[in-house]
Amino acid sequence: xSAVGVSAQKAAPARSSSxxxxxxxxxxPDVPHLPFTMDGGTKVFRLRAEPVRTxxxxxxxxxxxxxxxxxxxxxxxxxxxxxxxIIMENRLPEVFAPHWHGLEVPVEMxxxxxxxxxxxxxxxxxxYEFTLRQNGTFFYHSHMAMQEMMxxxxxxxxxxxxxxxxAVDRDFGICLQEWMIHPNNTVPNTLAMEFNWLxxxxxxxxxxxxxxxxxxxxxxxxxINMGMDHHPxxxxxxxxxxxxxxxxxxxGPFGMRENTVLVGVAQARDIEFVASSPGDWMLHCxxxxxxxxxxxxxxxPMMVDPGAPSAKVSGYPQDMWMPxxxxxxxxPELLGLPANWTGAMMGMMTLVRVVxxxxxxxxxxxxxxxxxxxx
Amino acid sequence: xxxxxxxxxxxxxAQSAPLDLATLEAQALQRHPAIxxxxxxVDAAKARAKQAGAWVNPVIGASxxxxxxxxxxxxVFGGFIQQxxxxxxxxxxxxxVAASQVGEAEARLAESRQRVLFxxxxxxxxxxxxxxxxxxxxxLAALAARTVEMTRQLINVGIADRPDQLGADAEAARMQAxxxxxxxxxxxxxQRLGAAIADPALAPQPLAQSVSEALPVLDRADTLxxxxxxxxxxxxxxxxxxxxxxxxxxxxxxxxxxxFVRGDAGGNRERADGRAIGPQFGVEAGVSIPLFNxxxxxxxxxTSLAIGAAxxxxxxxxxxxxxxxxxxxxxxxxxxxxxxxxAEILPKARLAYELHLAKYQEMVAAYPPVLQSERSLFSMTxxxxxxxxxxxxxxxxxxxxxxxx
Numbered sequence: 001x002s003a004v005g006v007s008a009q010k011a012a013p014a015r016s017s018s019x020x021x022x023x024x025x026x027x028x029p030d031v032p033h034l035p036f037t038m039d040g041g042t043k044v045f046r047l048r049a050e051p052v053r054t055x056x057x058x059x060x061x062x063x064x065x066x067x068x069x070x071x072x073x074x075x076x077x078x079x080x081x082x083x084x085x086i087i088m089e090n091r092l093p094e095v096f097a098p099h100w101h102g103l104e105v106p107v108e109m110x111x112x113x114x115x116x117x118x119x120x121x122x123x124x125x126x127x128y129e130f131t132l133r134q135n136g137t138f139f140y141h142s143h144m145a146m147q148e149m150m151x152x153x154x155x156x157x158x159x160x161x162x163x164x165x166x167a168v169d170r171d172f173g174i175c176l177q178e179w180m181i182h183p184n185n186t187v188p189n190t191l192a193m194e195f196n197w198l199x200x201x202x203x204x205x206x207x208x209x210x211x212x213x214x215x216x217x218x219x220x221x222x223x224i225n226m227g228m229d230h231h232p233x234x235x236x237x238x239x240x241x242x243x244x245x246x247x248x249x250x251x252g253p254f255g256m257r258e259n260t261v262l263v264g265v266a267q268a269r270d271i272e273f274v275a276s277s278p279g280d281w282m283l284h285c286x287x288x289x290x291x292x293x294x295x296x297x298x299x300x301p302m303m304v305d306p307g308a309p310s311a312k313v314s315g316y317p318q319d320m321w322m323p324x325x326x327x328x329x330x331x332p333e334l335l336g337l338p339a340n341w342t343g344a345m346m347g348m349m350t351l352v353r354v355v356x357x358x359x360x361x362x363x364x365x366x367x368x369x370x371x372x373x374x375x
Numbered sequence: 376x377x378x379x380x381x382x383x384x385x386x387x388x389a390q391s392a393p394l395d396l397a398t399l400e401a402q403a404l405q406r407h408p409a410i411x412x413x414x415x416x417v418d419a420a421k422a423r424a425k426q427a428g429a430w431v432n433p434v435i436g437a438s439x440x441x442x443x444x445x446x447x448x449x450x451v452f453g454g455f456i457q458q459x460x461x462x463x464x465x466x467x468x469x470x471x472v473a474a475s476q477v478g479e480a481e482a483r484l485a486e487s488r489q490r491v492l493f494x495x496x497x498x499x500x501x502x503x504x505x506x507x508x509x510x511x512x513x514x515l516a517a518l519a520a521r522t523v524e525m526t527r528q529l530i531n532v533g534i535a536d537r538p539d540q541l542g543a544d545a546e547a548a549r550m551q552a553x554x555x556x557x558x559x560x561x562x563x564x565x566q567r568l569g570a571a572i573a574d575p576a577l578a579p580q581p582l583a584q585s586v587s588e589a590l591p592v593l594d595r596a597d598t599l600x601x602x603x604x605x606x607x608x609x610x611x612x613x614x615x616x617x618x619x620x621x622x623x624x625x626x627x628x629x630x631x632x633x634x635f636v637r638g639d640a641g642g643n644r645e646r647a648d649g650r651a652i653g654p655q656f657g658v659e660a661g662v663s664i665p666l667f668n669x670x671x672x673x674x675x676x677x678t679s680l681a682i683g684a685a686x687x688x689x690x691x692x693x694x695x696x697x698x699x700x701x702x703x704x705x706x707x708x709x710x711x712x713x714x715x716x717x718a719e720i721l722p723k724a725r726l727a728y729e730l731h732l733a734k735y736q737e738m739v740a741a742y743p744p745v746l747q748s749e750r751s752l753f754s755m756t757x758x759x760x761x762x763x764x765x766x767x768x769x770x771x772x773x774x775x776x777x778x779x780x
Contacts, residue, residue, distance in 0.1 A: 183734035293739065299528035300735065300742030306524050315532055322738055 023163035026077055026222065028155055028173040029209035029333075029350075030201040034074035042083040042129070045076055049098070049120075049142070049152065050091035053186075056197055057207040057293065057327045062179070063186045064151035065092065065142075071202045072175045073140065073154025080135040080160050086128045088120065095119035096147060097126070100156060101226075101266065102138040102246045105130040111143055119144075135160040136248030137173070137222040137268040149190035151177065151202075153226040164249060168272060169217035174200050176225040176233075176263060176285070176348060183294060195229065198290040198348035205293075205349035206328040206342035211283070212353045213275045214360045219352075220272045221283070225263040231290065231348065234260040235273070237281040238352075244270030260286060275354040280337065284349035292320055293346045320346065332366035335359070335373040393581040396499050399572050403495045404488060406573035413480070413487035420473070420480040427473030428466040433458040438641060446645075451655065453641015462662075463631020472621040479614030486607025493775035494571040498564065499584070500767035504760050505557070505564040507586045511760065512550070512557035515753050519547035522746050529743070586759075590710050590766050591774075598773055599699055605776035606695050612688035619681035626673040632662040699773070706769035709762050716759035724752040 036043045052066040067073030078084055090096045097113035097120055109130045113119035120126045135158045142152035155173045177199045180192030200208045213219050220243070223233055241254035242261055246268035254272070263269050289295060303317045310316050323340035336359065345351075355363070366373060404410060434457040443449040526543040529535030561579075569577030603609060637659040643652035728748040734740035 183740040184730045294734075296735075296739060296741035297529065297532060297534055298738065298741075299532060299534070300525055300745070301521070302736065302738070302742075304528050306527075311528070311531075313531075318532065 020162045021167065022079075022161065023159045024168065024171050026075065026155070026157045026171045026173050027211075028075045028175070028201055029211065030203050031072055031155070031173075031175070032068075032070055032074045034068065034076050034154075036078075036084075039085065042085050043078055044085045044087065046087045046089070047073065047098070047140075048089045048091050049096050052151070054202060055207075056179075056199055056202070056204040057324075058329065059327075060197075060204075060293075061186050062181060062188065062197075064179075064188060065147060066151050067154055070154075071151040072177070073152070075155040075157060075173060076140065077155075077157045077159070078132055080132055080158055082132045082158075084130065084132060087125055088128060089125040090120040090122055092147075093122055095121055095144075096152075097143050098128075098140050098152075099143040100128070100130075100138065100140055102134075102136070102248070102268065103130070103156065103158075104133055113143055132158050134158055134248045136244050137224060137246065137270050138248075139175075139224045139226065139246075139268065141226050146190040148226055149179075149228065150188060151179075153177070153224070155222070155224065157222070158248075160249070164243070166218060168220040170211075170213045171220045171222070172211050173222040173224070174283075174350070175202070176200060176223060176227065176231050177202070178227045178229050178290070178348075181294075183296075193228065195289075196292075196294050196296075198285060198293075200348055200350050204347055205284075205345040206324060208350040209331055210280070210333045210351035210353045212333050212355060212360060212363055214357050215275055215278050215354050217275050218272065219275050220270055221352075222268065222270050223261070223263045224268045225265055227265060229287070229290070230262055230264040231285040232260050232262045232287065233269075233271075233283065234286045235271070235281060235283050235352065237277045237279060237354075238273050238275065240271040240273035242269055243272045244268070275352070278354045278356065280341075281352045281354065282345075282349060283352050285347070290348045291344075291346055295320075320344075322346070330372035332363045332371065332373050335363050335366065393583040395583040396496065399495050399499060399568070400492055402574065403491050403572040407491045407571075408573060409487050410484070410491055413484040417477065417480040417484050420477040424470070424473035424477050428470040430466070431459045431461070438639065440641070441643075441645070448644040448646065448651070450645075451641045451643040453639060453655075455637055455639040457635075457637040460634040460636060462634055463628050465625070465628045465631070465633070468621070468625035468628040472618065472625050475614070475617040475621040479611065479618050482607065482610035482614035486611045489607040489775045491571065493771055495568070496771035496775065497768050498568040498571045499582075500771065501764060502561075502564040502568050503582055503584050503586055504764040504767070505561040506582060508757065508760050509554075509557045509561045511753050511756050512554040515750070516547070516550040516554040518746060518749055518753065519543070519550035522750075523547050525742055525746060586763050590713060590763075591770060593703070593706065593770070593773060595703055598703065599696070602699050602773065602776045603692060603695060606691075607776065608691050609688070609695055612684075612691035616681065616684040616688045619677065619684040623674065623677040623681050626670055626677040629670045629673060630665050632665060635659070635661045635663075702769045702772045705765055706773060709766035709769060713759060713762040713766050716755065716762060720755055721752070721759060724748070724755050728752045 034045050034047065036045045038044070047067050048069075049067055050065070050069070052064050052069055052071045054062050054064055054066070054071045056062055062071075064071045076084075076086075086098075088098055095113065097111045097117060099111040100109070105128075107116050109128050110116040111128070117126065138156040138158060140154050140156050142148055142150075153175060155175065157173065178195035179197040179199065180189040180195050181187070181197055182189070197204055203209070211219075211221070221240075222244070223231075224246075225231055236259075239257040239259050240261075241257060242250065243252070243254050244250050246266065249270075258271075261269050261271055284291060298317050298320070304311050321343045323343040325340065325342050328334055328342055328345075333353070336355075363373075435454065436457075437454045438452075440451040440453075441449060523540075523543045526535050526540050530537070530540055565577060565579050566575070569575045639657035639659075641655060643655050645652050728745070728751070731740060731745045731748045735742050735745050
């Protein structure tokens with residue numbers, strides 16, 4: 001091994017004006033990057049499939065399954081043409097096999113248990129090695145269906161050697177997942193067909209970390225979905241174009257402007273837009289039930305006064321207005337948000353914050369210093 | 376006598392002190408007419424004992440003898456004194472019979488006290504349970520009313536349907552009926568306790584004991600031995616046996632003859648040698664000869680009755696043993712059930728309710744499960760109270776040496 005790779009999770013570099021410049025790294029908020037070592041010309045990644053205790057929001061503990069202590073698993077980032085070796089260790093109590101979703105690999109590397117390989121037994125490892133001949137947004141996931149619903153998915157980003165044009169200044173990845181977890185349980189019910197927790201990169205709003213960009217920057221957001229529901233992801237305030245799918249970069253030109261893209265199960269969608277409008281813009285699944293956490297009817301003595309006139313209004317109560325700023329914490333990315341900004345931020349939601357350079361730099365400074373945003 | 380006891384005996388309920396079982400027991404022992412009646416029987420037996428063994432009174436009289444109207448002067452005029460002297464231990468036997476009758480009466484008094492104490496204890500704990508049942512019934516009725524309102528709200532937002540409302544209404548009506556029933560039973564429980572302590576006007580007031588009081592742990596063998604040793608019923612049967620045995624002794628003593636003694640004194644008016652004979656004296660003594668009547672029938676009868684009394688005493692022990700077996704089985708099963716409810720079932724049901732409630736208060740769960748788990752908790756509490764009722768009744772019986780028989 002001659003070199004060690006580093007994460008691209010830090011603030012993305014400025015866009016190069018050169019058409020042959022390499023692309024910027026991908027930021028997957030709340031999800032770490034997977035480091036690698038070099039073995040000759042091969043990038044070597046090590047993944048552990050294992051139970052993971054995580055939190056969707058502070059205090060909401062969930063016993064899921066993931067990789068290397070993370071749900072979703074850590075983001076793999078490589079470049080088209082790379083030779084990669086992925087040593088997968090199974091620390092689950094049952095058999096397992098990972099599939100490289102969308103990647104064109106030799107069939108014996110495809111991770112289909114019983115077809116391309118025997119499933120990896122508990123305590124055993126399997127080494128996958130192949131050359132990346134595509135670029136785009138791919139993902140890895142368990143090919144055991146219920147293990148998928150326990151959270152076993154992660155980004156596998158393959159960059160082109162040179163950035164696609166027009167090149168983006170910021171590149172983000174968001175993994176969409178849904179869960180059914182009873183209020184007093186920590187273990188997801190993977191057989192459920194209805195869901196009460198909707199997450200982006202393993203966090204539910206308001207605990208999702210906002211995407212922060214400078215006004216005028218070109219932005220790419222990669223959306224992947226491995227669950228039971230399709231998700232119409234809607235961006236407020238701006239229009240975008242879809243530039244890629246789970247098959248990689250789409251052929252341009254990209255003329256159809258949209259603000260809502262349906263990310264179906266097992267699909268990836270890359271959207272790109274110019275952050276022209278300053279502000280804090282919601283980015284969320286538009287299924288109404290996906291905009292809440294632990295959804296439950298609020299009838300009962302806490303909300304309804306039987307003697308009040310409102311109690312006689314058909315349909316009352318409906319609102320789920322619940323400011324919970326304390327659940328969001330004081331991450332630098334939250335700098336400057338108004339009080340009670342979390343009142344309608346629940347479930348599969350985050351913010352795209354288009355800020356002026358000074359604000360962006362202040363947030364970056366706080367991040368670099370490991371400090372919190374002022375309250 | 377402490378103040379509380381004095382107040383209780385005086386029929387003045389202490390305003391500040393809750394009603395205590397010990398006070399009620401003292402009041403019942405002091406007042407209950409059944410005990411007074413039994414005590415009167417003891418007094419009567421003691422009085423009879425004083426009478427038993429008393430000598431037959433002597434007889435004194437006048438006599439005229441040898442009266443011959445054609446011969447004057449004639450006749451012997453005088454007086455006599457006569458005494459029957461019981462022999463053969465008859466007086467001692469009679470005293471023994473009387474003493475055994477006193478013992479029997481005292482045993483019946485003890486049995487009566489046990490029955491009264493059993494009634495007080497059983498009815499007191501039944502009242503404790505009735506009060507708690509009333510509290511639970513009130514909670515259930517309130518819960519049902521909240522369910523009605525919650526169902527209305529669910530209908531208002533389209534989650535529930537008209538049959539749900541009807542079901543909630545019906546359940547609320549049922550809970551109201553059960554509340555009325557609990558109030559009736561609670562009033563009856565107070566009146567039953569009042570009767571047990573001979574205070575029919577006993578008014579509802581706070582009770583010192585609660586359902587949370589730990590049930591005693593009783594050992595089967597030790598408890599049976601104590602029950603047989605202290606049972607008033609057994610003591611009464613033994614007393615009856617003692618009386619019959621003393622009667623056998625008495626009947627046997629009756630065979631032995633009494634001594635008859637008589638003394639005469641008089642003046643003989645006849646003349647002899649020209650002079651009045653004058654004073655003369657006589658003495659008689661005799662005994663009956665048990666030739667034809669040796670009291671065979673009386674002895675045989677008393678012996679048979681004694682045998683019967685011994686058999687009856689044995690039968691009473693068997694009855695008490697059988698009643699003990701039933702009571703102890705009731706105690707063991709009810710105590711195990713109550714303990715299971717106290718230590719495991721109710722804490723889990725309460726925790727389930729609290730978890731539902733906490734999540735509802737965090738606005739991450741709906742309200743219906745809160746009501747459902749609360750209803751389950753109260754329903755299980757009712758079962759717990761039923762088990763306690765059974766257990767305390769059995770404990771009361773065992774602690775009062777099976778006064779209930």
